[in-house]
Amino acid sequence: xxxxxxxxxxxxxxxxxxxxxxxxxxxxxxxxxxxxxxxxxxxxxxxxxxxxxxxxxxxxxxxxxxxxxxxxxxxxxxxxxxxxxxxxxxxxxxxxxxxxxxxxxxxxxxxxxxxxxxxxxxxxxxxxxxxxxxxxxxxxxxxxxxxxxxxxxxxxxxxxxxxxxxxxxxxxxxxxxx
Amino acid sequence: xxxxxxxxxxxxxxxxxxxxxxxxxxxxxxxxxxxxxxxxxxxxxxxxxxxxxxxxxxxxxxxxxxxxxxxxxxxxxxxxxxxxxxxxxxxxxxxxxxxxxxxxxxxxxxxxxxxxxxxxxxxxxxxxxxxxxxxxxxxxxxxxxxxxxxxxxxxxxxxxxxxxxxxxxxxxxxxxxxxxxxxxxxxxxxxxxxxxxxxxxxxxxxxxxxxxxxxxxxxxxxxxxxxxxxxxxxxxxxxxxxxxxxxxxxxxxxxxxxxxxxxxxxxxxxxxxxxxxxxxxxxxxxxxxxxxxxxxxxxxxxxxxxxxxxxxxxxxxxxxxxxxxxxxxxxxxxxxxxxxxxxxxxxxxxxxxxxxxxxxxxxxxxxxxxxxxxxxxxxxxxxxxxxxxxxxxxxxxxxxxxxxxxxxxxxxxxxxxxxxxxxxxxxxxxxx
Numbered sequence: 049x050x051x052x053x054x055x056x057x058x059x060x061x062x063x064x065x066x067x068x069x070x071x072x073x074x075x076x077x078x079x080x081x082x083x084x085x086x087x088x089x090x091x092x093x094x095x096x097x098x099x100x101x102x103x104x105x106x107x108x109x110x111x112x113x114x115x116x117x118x119x120x121x122x123x124x125x126x127x128x129x130x131x132x133x134x135x136x137x138x139x140x141x142x143x144x145x146x147x148x149x150x151x152x153x154x155x156x157x158x159x160x161x162x163x164x165x166x167x168x169x170x171x172x173x174x175x176x177x178x179x180x181x182x183x184x185x186x187x188x189x190x191x192x193x194x195x196x197x198x199x200x201x202x203x204x205x206x207x208x209x210x211x212x213x214x215x216x217x218x219x220x221x222x223x224x225x226x
Numbered sequence: 227x228x229x230x231x232x233x234x235x236x237x238x239x240x241x242x243x244x245x246x247x248x249x250x251x252x253x254x255x256x257x258x259x260x261x262x263x264x265x266x267x268x269x270x271x272x273x274x275x276x277x278x279x280x281x282x283x284x285x286x287x288x289x290x291x292x293x294x295x296x297x298x299x300x301x302x303x304x305x306x307x308x309x310x311x312x313x314x315x316x317x318x319x320x321x322x323x324x325x326x327x328x329x330x331x332x333x334x335x336x337x338x339x340x341x342x343x344x345x346x347x348x349x350x351x352x353x354x355x356x357x358x359x360x361x362x363x364x365x366x367x368x369x370x371x372x373x374x375x376x377x378x379x380x381x382x383x384x385x386x387x388x389x390x391x392x393x394x395x396x397x398x399x400x401x402x403x404x405x406x407x408x409x410x411x412x413x414x415x416x417x418x419x420x421x422x423x424x425x426x427x428x429x430x431x432x433x434x435x436x437x438x439x440x441x442x443x444x445x446x447x448x449x450x451x452x453x454x455x456x457x458x459x460x461x462x463x464x465x466x467x468x469x470x471x472x473x474x475x476x477x478x479x480x481x482x483x484x485x486x487x488x489x490x491x492x493x494x495x496x497x498x499x500x501x502x503x504x505x506x507x508x509x510x511x512x513x514x515x516x517x518x519x520x521x522x523x524x525x526x527x528x529x530x531x532x533x534x535x536x537x538x539x540x541x542x543x544x545x546x547x548x549x550x551x552x553x554x555x556x557x558x559x560x561x562x563x564x565x566x567x568x569x570x571x572x573x574x575x576x577x578x579x580x581x582x583x584x585x586x587x588x589x590x591x592x593x594x595x596x597x598x599x600x601x602x603x604x605x606x607x608x609x610x611x612x613x614x615x616x617x618x619x620x621x622x623x624x625x626x627x628x629x630x631x632x633x634x635x636x637x638x639x640x641x642x643x644x645x646x647x648x649x650x651x652x653x654x655x656x657x658x
Binding site for chain 2: 167
């Protein structure tokens with residue numbers, strides 16, 4: 049038997065309880081996911097190495113040798129176009145989602161701090177939509193995908209230079225159940 | 227058996243009526259030589275008044291000098307302190323180069339109530355320009371001081387004073403748990419007495435006053451997506467506006483508070499909508515495939531100014547509240563966004579890119595001339611004082627985001643410093 053205790057959304061002082069949907073926590077699938085072995089969370093597939101040597105026995109989404117382990121896509125300034133280097137990453141996620149129709153994903157769009165805040169919210173939504181469009185083209189159904197547009201409000205890096213900005217212009221692919 | 231305990235997220239959200247917070251510090255960074263000299267004599271306190279820990283004269287002097295229109299005489303140069311009009315020796319104030327003089331007193335009335343009395347004099351004519359006696363209690367002395375500043379300012383400039391107004395803004399700081407904590411605070415226009423009205427572990431943004439000034443609308447991500455809330459300041463109670471899939475942002479109240487302009491992306495991409503408070507209906511105002519956002523109402527309530535990417539780069543456009551064709555307003559520069567009308571409707575301020583710098587620009591709608599008011603790299607969110615005299619905005623001070631103010635002619639500048647944390651997105655309240 050497997051028990052999944054999911055503590056969501058503890059809100060204090062006068063606010064109402066809300067439902068959880070799209071909080072993934074951090075970047076790059078850092079959510080802890082049980083112990084090693086032939087385990088995969090609720091909806092996951094399991095990988096096993098067959099040629100000896102190094103094997104990866106965690107969840108396929110965490111396999112460092114798989115493009116699925118990449119869960120952040122970076123963008124150019126003021127652009128929502130997906131760079132060619134990320135096409136394989138998006139394709140891998142699309143294939144995974146298409147093969148696992150009960151799995152859902154949240155695309156969290158972000159921008160750097162330049163430009164006005166509400167405009168950046170819209171720009172970050174456009175970035176997430178670029179990823180959504182590519183996923184849809186590869187067979188992912190719309191109901192599997194949710195978008196949250198954060199604009200510049202949740203920076204990954206706090207500096208005020210290009211080094212930080214390039215880390216902040218991003219879409220995070222968050223699997224809420226993972 | 228396997229136990230998988232997963233803490234998906236912990237939202238700490240509190241909505242409060244008023245909680246005290248760290249005070250703001252104001253520093254005038256640029257003044258004008260042409261400022262009018264004025265002496266504000268420390269107010270006398272009646273023997274039976276008791277302990278008064280508010281320096282009324284200092285607050286008035288601070289208000290007047292921050293406006294940039296006045297140069298107040300340093301207290302160390304105020305050698306004689308007349309208590310009544312007949313004690314005033316106008317010649318000695320002329321010798322000190324003062325145009326105007328303010329004297330006043332705090333006294334206790336026979337009924338036990340406190341009152342503050344002040345008189346404003348023209349030093350050269352040797353006559354009183356105005357004078358009032360204002361009943362109050364010890365708790366409201368600071369408010370009375372700002373009202374006196376308003377009366378003096380209006381008498382001497384012909385323009386209504388905005389010292390009794392308030393400002394709202396967003397703060398964020400990393401808490402002890404290493405997570406960003408977002409707040410919206412409200413303070414007096416001089417930065418005094420900041421109070422937190424809402425706290426969240428998810429982003430809060432875009433605070434907007436109702437035109438009546440009794441409520442603030444803002445965007446909160448506490449539900450994992452953006453929603454607009456409207457909170458009554460006196461009670462701390464709030465209501466959530468019906469929210470839609472996608473963006474729910476950029477709230478802006480009409481001058482009569484009967485409608486709210488906002489940004490929704492429910493029909494595809496970000497466009498401007500008008501929410502009617504009475505009918506509860508949402509009406510789509512703009513219809514473009516590019517980003518349309520950041521609406522602002524013209525003071526007469528007939529036009530909406532907004533940012534659009536329809537021309538390739540963000541520029542400001544204007545559209546009738548009833549719809550129709552939008553016309554481009556900004557022509558100068560490759561980036562103009564988040565415009566706000568001046569209270570007289572004759573100019574707008576906006577974020578204007580100069581080279582690689584985002585600065586505050588002011589566009590005269592009659593002449594079409596754009597002037598750059600600030601010098602920062604990442605200046606944003608300009609908001610007019612309700613009398614149009616000053617523009618508050620956010621800027622970077624080193625690595626931190628702080629608030630700064632500039633007079634509408636660009637001549638007077640000041641910085642507001644809050645202890646710890648980032649301060650941004652100021653919104654100046656309307657007149658009370």
